[in-house]
Amino acid sequence: MTKIDDLPEDTGPSGGWGSLKGISRIFGESWPSPDVMRTLKRQNKPGGFMCASCAFPKPANYHPFEFCENGAKATLWEMTSARSTPEFWEDHNVADLRDWSDHALEKTGRLTAPLRYDPETDRYSEVSWDAAFAEIGAILKTLPKQEVVFYSSGHAGLEASYLWALMARVYGNNNLPQSSNMCHETTSVGLKKVIGSSVGTVLWEDLDATDCYFFFGQNPGTNSPRFLRPLKEAKDRGAKIVTFNPVREQGLVSFVDPQNLQDMVTGHETKISDQYHQLKAGSDIAALTGLCKAVIEADDKAQDQGRAPIIDWDFLREHGHDHEAFIAFCRATEWPTICEECGLSDAELRQAAEIYIKAKRVIGVYGMGLTQHAHGATNIGMLVNFLALRGNIGRLGAGCCPVRGHSNVQGQRTVGIAEKTALIPMDKLRDLFDFDPPTEDGMHIVTAAQAMMEGKVSATLCLGGNLVRALPDTARVETAWPGQKLTVMISTKLNRSHLYPGQAAFILPCLSRSEVDEQETGNQYVSVEDSFSMIHGSLGKHPPASDLLKSELAITCGIAQAATPPNPKLKWGEWVKDYAVVRNLIEATYPDDFRDFNARMNEPGGFWRGNPAHERVWNTESGKLEFTTPDKLNALGFDPAPGRFVMITMRSNDQFNTTVYGYSDRFRGIEGTRDVLLMNKIDMADLGLEHSDPVVVRGDMGDGVERRLEGLKVVTFDLPRGTVGGYYPECNVLVPVGLHDQLSKTPGSKGVPVRIEKA
Structure with missing residues (x-):
């Protein structure tokens, strides 16, 4: 077991002065409006605006500053004083901009006017809103309806998202992929299968009552820093935290609360994880099997000695289905097999299980380290098995806690952005709007990307996001994307997706969430759903970056009115x-x-x-919590081979999704670059590599597609042998679009087969 005190000297705690310095640096780069401090004070508070970064819940008893480092960065980045006006294109063309970095593109500032691509000059130029809507609508009317994709990122509010989904169905298809397809769709499918709910079961009150957290593949320090305060509060009251992650993430090592003056002055750190287990990438099934096996063995011993049972047999008898088969699987799986697979000893797994056994209320937290694998749904099923053995689902202080990465990614699904017709109340849509919704399932983002590569997608309309950059198999996507007859991007800033225009292409600039959305009845609220299924209103008060900006809802209605048949019940203009x-x-x-x-x-x-699962009502096939018995001990979609490494893609401390704020990943000690490959020093020595050597990374999926990434330098890093790491989205070029979870099709970005050679 790796104890925190035994770790080599780290790069400093999460939070603290490092967070404030990180925020200050982005302030200096973006030079936001002087109004930014007033805006930040309103962030994540009732009557204020809801952060456009992660979906971590907003407490009723909020703090004076209810935002984290990354939430502040997102706000500063959007409130920049820089403007990307149509005049920008007088000095630049699309082909030249492809050499720019993602960071440099966004630093040009907020888009100020709608733009249309001119293929003759390879530039964008200003177009009126009326002309843009009319041209988009005219083109859409000529295309085969099943070849048009309506993508949505997790940014737009519930109102715009509902109308976006309605527009697609009135147009004639259910091609409504969403950013969750690339991250937590495994949660939506996997949890639904085993507990009957597509979302997590915990609420804020559970965080206040728990006495133990088990973390799997989630990094709060970078992806959800507001989680760090509840973790600190848990530690202050004596709770235990156990972490399983191939990467030693600083947010789960130590934390200095920036809102605690005494801690800031003294530098007092809260040690977060009591145990930190760096297992091999993709081996969580094996580790969870070991944890469950240890619990079962402890229960056997307790019963043999006439003591109270360890397993909550009453819960299993009343609520469990197929738990007998799972327990038999754990008994039959030998410790050496488990340990060989995950790289941890049986003693380490037993020590972690001992903390679980002693705890009364346990929350299991996970992120994309579980979801982004070929057998990600099995990962989630195994975590539910582990929690259920002691009844840690559906009671105070316990439950399953997936941490979503985008502010309204969960809510968009709730209001209809889904490609599966079974999830949508089509009868209600028919009655409300007097049309016949399409009955065929639409395209998932993976099937849409594959269809595009085959020339079977004629148009993609994107409600936010940077889809070309976010998708797997980047090189193939960049080749296929311009072959479409129409591409439409609703955006706040320039990004790489704008640089691969279709035959007709439009960039439609929208308001940010912090800005005033003035309509005929006044400044408009929008709403979002957080990771705990809580709905929040959000009101922007900052002046818009340009008088020509429209809201995401107004842009949606403008396109819909131009592209769909007249219908007196579809009041796009009125809405x-x-x-x-x-x-x-x-x-x-x-x-x-x-x-x-x-x-x-x-x-x-x-x-x-x-x-319902929070109340122990299981909307599953059996009507009970379904236990999962795995057919393999790792979640990877390929077998081990000599010279083959497992690559995990990661985000730095200085980014949110594909938005790169800068080049400081202070938690990993990497400054000034993202062109690195993190690697175990023994693996490096075996390949004859030294720190900072240039390397070429090749995909090793064996599917006949050449995938290659050059220009990286290898960096010695504390990773398990056989596991390497690189930054998302740069490493997407190595992720095969066909490598995805078997149930949800979520890309396997945390388990990518690669080979490494010295450049």
Whole structure:
């Protein structure tokens, strides 16, 4: 077992002065409006605006500064004083900009006017909104309806998302892939299968009551820093935290609370993880098997000695299905097999299980380290097995806690952005809007990318995001994307997706969430859903970056009005005037989730839309919690081979999704570059490599596609042998689009087969 005190000297705690310095540096780069401090004070508070970064919940009892380092960076980055006006294109063309970095593209500033691509000059030029909508609508009417994709990132509010999904269905398809397809779709599918709910089961009150966390493949220090305060509070009251992650993430090592003056002055660090287990990439099934085996053995011993059982047999008898088969699997799986697979000893796994056994209320937290694998759904099923053995689901202080990465990625699914028709109340849409919704399932983002490579996608419309950069198999996507007849990007800033225009291409600039959205009935609220299924209202008060900007909802309605047949019940023009009317439509479509929507959306802490699994109601095939018995001990989609490494893609401390704020990954000690490959020093020596040697990384999927990434330098890093790491999205070029979770099709970006050679 790796104890925190035994770790080599690290790069400093998460939080603390490092966070403030990181925020200050972005302030200096973006030179945001002087109004930014007032905006930050309103962030994540009732009547304020909800952070556009991660989806971590907003507490009812909020702090004076209810934002984290990354939330502040996101706000500063959007409130930049820089402007990317149409005049920018007088000195630049698309081909030249492809040599720019992602960071440099975004530093040009906020987009100020709608743009149309001119293939003759290879430049964008200003176009009026009316002309843009008319041209987009005219082209869409000529295309085969099944070849048009309506993608959405996790940024847009519930109102715009509901209308985006409605537009697609009125147009004639369910091609509604969303950013969750690339990250937590495994949660939506995997959890739904085993507990009957597609979202996590915990609420804020559970965080306050738990006495133990088990973390799997989640990094709060970078991806959800606001989680660090509840973790500190848990440690202060004596809770235990056990972490399983191939990478030693500083947020789960130590933390200095920036809002605690005494801690800041004294430098007092809260040690977060009591145990930190660096298992091999993709081996969580084996580790969880070992944890469960240790619990089962402890229960056997307790019963033999006449003591109280360790396993919650009453819970299993009342709520469990197929737990007998799973327990038999754990008994039959030998310790040497488990340990060989995950790289941990049986003593380490037993010590972790001992903490679990002694705890009364346990929360299992996970991120994309579980979801982004070929057998990611099995990972999630195994975590549920582990929690269920001691009844740690559906009671106070316990439960399953997936941490979503984008502010409204969960909520967009709730209001209809989904490619599966079984998830949508089509009858209600038919009655409300007097049209026949399409009945065939639409394209998932992976199937859309594959269809595009085959020339079977004619148009892609993107409600936010940077899809060309975010998708796997980047080189193949960049080749296929311009072959479309139409591409439409709704964006706040320039990004790489704009540099691969279709035959007709438009960039439509939108308001940010912090900005005033003035319509006929006044400044408009939008709403979002966080990771705990809480709904929050959000109101921007900052002046827009340009008078020509439109809201995401207004842009959606403009496209819909131009592209869909007239229908007196589809009041696109009217809906722009008052978003409360759209919320009434959401409530009419989803009455159980959104009862009294307009009246409740500004409640402190949000209002809960409910979750049956939280109440131990299991909407599964058996009506009970389904135990998962795995057929293999790792989640990878390939077998080991001599010279083959498992690559995990990672985000730095200085980015959010594909947005790169800068080149400081202070938690990993990497400054000034992202062109690195992190590697175990023994593996480096075996390949004859030394620190900073240039390397070439090749994909090793064996599917006949050449994948190659040059220009990287190898960096000695504390990783398990056989595991290497590189930055997302740069390493997407190595991720095969066909390597994905078997159930959800979520790309396997945390388990990519590669080979490494000295350049």
